[in-house]
Amino acid sequence: MRADFILKMKDFWRKNKTKIIIALLIWLVIVIINYILKNINVEITPKTTYEPHTAIMDDSNVPEKLQNPIEELISKYINYCNNKEYENAYNMLSYDCKNQLYPNIEDFKTYIDSVFDEKKAYYIQDYSNEKDTYIYSVCIFEDMLATGLTGSEVEYYEEKFVIRNNNGNLELSIREYIGKQDVQNVYEDEYMKISIENMVQTYENQVYTVKITNRCEYPIVLANGSEAKEILLGLKNESRNVKDLPRGGIVIYENQTKTYELKFTKFFDENETAQKLIFNAVRVLNSYSGREELRQKELDNAVKLYSIEIEL
Amino acid sequence: MKNKKTILTIMVICIILVIIITLIILSIKKDNKPEPNVTPSNRIETAEEKNTREIEELKGMGETSRMQFYVSKYISYLEEGDYESAYNLLYDEFKQNYFKTQEEFTTYVKNKYSDIITLDYEKTERLGPYYVVTLNFKDLINDTKNYTQLFVLKENGFNDFVLSFQAE
Numbered sequence: 049m050r051a052d053f054i055l056k057m058k059d060f061w062r063k064n065k066t067k068i069i070i071a072l073l074i075w076l077v078i079v080i081i082n083y084i085l086k087n088i089n090v091e092i093t094p095k096t097t098y099e100p101h102t103a104i105m106d107d108s109n110v111p112e113k114l115q116n117p118i119e120e121l122i123s124k125y126i127n128y129c130n131n132k133e134y135e136n137a138y139n140m141l142s143y144d145c146k147n148q149l150y151p152n153i154e155d156f157k158t159y160i161d162s163v164f165d166e167k168k169a170y171y172i173q174d175y176s177n178e179k180d181t182y183i184y185s186v187c188i189f190e191d192m193l194a195t196g197l198t199g200s201e202v203e204y205y206e207e208k209f210v211i212r213n214n215n216g217n218l219e220l221s222i223r224e225y226i227g228k229q230d231v232q233n234v235y236e237d238e239y240m241k242i243s244i245e246n247m248v249q250t251y252e253n254q255v256y257t258v259k260i261t262n263r264c265e266y267p268i269v270l271a272n273g274s275e276a277k278e279i280l281l282g283l284k285n286e287s288r289n290v291k292d293l294p295r296g297g298i299v300i301y302e303n304q305t306k307t308y309e310l311k312f313t314k315f316f317d318e319n320e321t322a323q324k325l326i327f328n329a330v331r332v333l334n335s336y337s338g339r340e341e342l343r344q345k346e347l348d349n350a351v352k353l354y355s356i357e358i359e360l
Numbered sequence: 361m362k363n364k365k366t367i368l369t370i371m372v373i374c375i376i377l378v379i380i381i382t383l384i385i386l387s388i389k390k391d392n393k394p395e396p397n398v399t400p401s402n403r404i405e406t407a408e409e410k411n412t413r414e415i416e417e418l419k420g421m422g423e424t425s426r427m428q429f430y431v432s433k434y435i436s437y438l439e440e441g442d443y444e445s446a447y448n449l450l451y452d453e454f455k456q457n458y459f460k461t462q463e464e465f466t467t468y469v470k471n472k473y474s475d476i477i478t479l480d481y482e483k484t485e486r487l488g489p490y491y492v493v494t495l496n497f498k499d500l501i502n503d504t505k506n507y508t509q510l511f512v513l514k515e516n517g518f519n520d521f522v523l524s525f526q527a528e
Contacts, residue, residue, distance in 0.1 A: 065369065072376050083383050094518055096423045098489055171488025192490060192512045194453035196524035202485070202492055 098171075104185070105176040105317060114182070114218070118211055121218050122172055122186065129164045142212070145221035148228055148248060163205060167191055172209075176251070176317045180213040181226070183251055183316070208251050224251035226316050231256070235358045239264045239332050239351075240300065244325065244358060245307075253291070254281065254314040254322060259307045262300040266351050267336040272297030274343055275329045281312035282324040282357070288312050299336060327356040415518045423515075424484045427491045430521050431511050432479070438469055439477060451514075454524035468527070474499040482508065490514055 061068070100119075101110040110118065121140075128137035134157050138146065150156035169191040176183045189204035208224035226249040235242045245257040262268050271278035271293055279298075280287040291311045300306055314322055332351040347353070405413070414433075418426055430449075437446035443466045450459070459465035474497075482494040491513045499505035513523045 069369070069372070072373065076376050076380055079380055079383050083386070092419060092518075094418070094423070094426065094515055096486070096489075096515075098486060100488070169490075171490070173488065187488060189487070191453065192487075192492070193451040193514055193522060193524050194457055196454050196458070196512055196526050197492065197510045198458065198527045202487065204487070 099174075100172050101174050103174045103177050108177045110174055110177060110182050114213060117218055118182065118184070119172070121211065121220055122170075122184065122209060125220060126168070126170050126186075126188075129160050130167050132160070132164070134160060140220055142219040142221050144227060145225045149223060149225055163188060163207075167194075169193070175208060178317050181316075182211045182213070183224070184209045184211065210251065226250055231360060233358055233360060235356055237356075239266070239330075240268055242327070242356070242358060244360070247360075249314075249316055251316050252313060253311050256310045256312075256325060257307060258310055258325070259305060260298070260300050261305040262302055264332065264351075265302050266332050266334060267302070268300045269329075269331040269333060269336055270298040270300070270327050271329070272299065272338065274340075278327070278329045279310060280326040280328055281314060281322050282326050283314075283320045283322055285320065287326060288314065296338070299338070322360050324360055325358045327358075330354050330356055411519060418518045423486070423491070426515065426518075427484050427493050427513055428481050430513055430515070430523065431481075431493050431495060434511075434523060435477060435479065438473060443469060449521070449523055451512075451522040451524045454527075458527040473497070474502065474505050476500065 101115045103109070125137055125140050128134075128140065134153060137160065138150070138153050138156050141150075146156075150159070168188045170186055170188045173185045173187070174182065175185045185206055186209050187204045187206050189202070190200060192202070207222065210221040210224060210226055212219045212221070229247045229249070231244045231247050233244045240263055241261040243259040243261075245259055247257075248255045260268075260270070271290065273293060277287070277289060279290040279293075281290070289312075291313065294308065298306075298308055310325070312322075331347065331353055333346050334349045334351060336346060414429075418429060421429065434446055434449050437443070437449070444462060446469070447455070447459070447462045447465050450465075455465075459468065476499075478498040478500060480496040480498065482496055484494075485492045493511040493513065494508060495511060496508050497506065509526050509528075511523055511525045513521055515521045
């Protein structure tokens with residue numbers, strides 16, 4: 049009986065020897081892999097909701113290889129500001145940003161002194177990403193760890209820093225400055241000439257520099273706040289009102305040439321593009337006093353009332 | 361020749377079995393190690409063991425709970441009279457600004473806090489990597505010692521943090 053069992057076992061072994069060894073080897077490999085995986089020390093870092101390189105606007109991410117360089121760039125700039133190393137901080141700004149916002153370093157110093165009136169701490173949060181341009185919201189506040197908020201509350205100054213990846217070279221702009229474009233579009237008629245010189249894009253606004261020449265003997269009113277939609281920026285599906293009109297409006301007298309900066313809300317990361325500038329209430333008047341009580345009378349005696357659209 | 365082959369095969373199998381059994385035993389031994397949060401009652405937990413236990417606890421917490429844990433840890437030191445450990449948790453520049461020496465800190469703490477502290481976490485706000493925890497202190501005996509205090513924290517890793525507070 050026993051001999052029979054042994055014989056059967058031997059026979060089974062002979063027939064299945066290879067399969068058994070392979071099965072054992074596979075099992076061994078699984079056990080070893082399991083053992084190794086169990087013993088790998090994976091460093092777990094605390095999870096937080098703070099994701100500095102994920103854009104608030106659309107959850108897109110700044111490329112991983114740029115995250116550290118961007119952090120270092122901003123840190124270096126803030127350190128210069130904190131240490132009042134004005135020239136070093138100034139030199140970190142992109143050429144275009146310097147030229148447009150602070151053509152001389154004295155203005156820049158005033159700005160730095162107003163923001164960094166004491167040593168400040170900060171944190172960054174990616175706000176929006178458009179191709180090679182990364183807009184970070186930078187919150188600057190008193191070093192609350194150093195003060196423990198003693199005698200103060202949680203307050204911060206927020207500014208958008210723009211970082212452009214120009215072929216691997218990171219260019220920094222502050223105060224949400226994106227760039228400047230030459231436009232050079234001109235409108236002319238018998239009464240005036242309007243020349244659009246350039247457009248400055250910040251994250252939130254477009255600012256058009258417009259030169260207006262009065263060619264006639266009458267005063268021309270383009271905007272004085274008396275009507276709702278005097279100057280508009282025309283987009284494909286909507287129009288936006290001009291912001292921050294100069295005090296006294298836009299009024300050009302005989303043979304005068306004046307330059308204005310017309311500001312409109314137009315976000316850098318919007319899909320719609322600006323298509324035209326609309327001067328919706330051009331008033332060529334016989335006389336203009338600027339007085340409310342005479343407004344209707346002056347309009348009734350107007351030489352011409354019309355509107356203009358200038359393609360961008 | 362055939363016998364030799366069989367012996368060789370049996371040896372290979374034996375070696376494989378020995379390796380497997382050794383690995384299994386090692387694995388079982390490791391699994392049977394006492395849990396970090398189980399401290400034998402007949403001995404005092406070392407600082408390292410305590411740190412390991414706390415890290416394990418913290419790993420299962422969200423960020424708000426972790427911040428509250430850190431503040432509680434600081435308060436526990438005060439309650440235990442371990443002012444040195446509490447002082448060591450403070451941010452260096454904060455110490456420089458308000459408590460240059462541990463003695464100054466100890467004097468402040470003894471005057472500020474009641475012997476029995478009752479805490480109520482009002483809210484925890486995050487400002488980037490910083491956290492501001494608003495804490496209500498209640499004195500069950502003396503109502504005049506009820507007040508709110510803000511704590512500012514920054515976490516560098518599990519159980520690795522610095523803090524400061526409204527030193528008023």
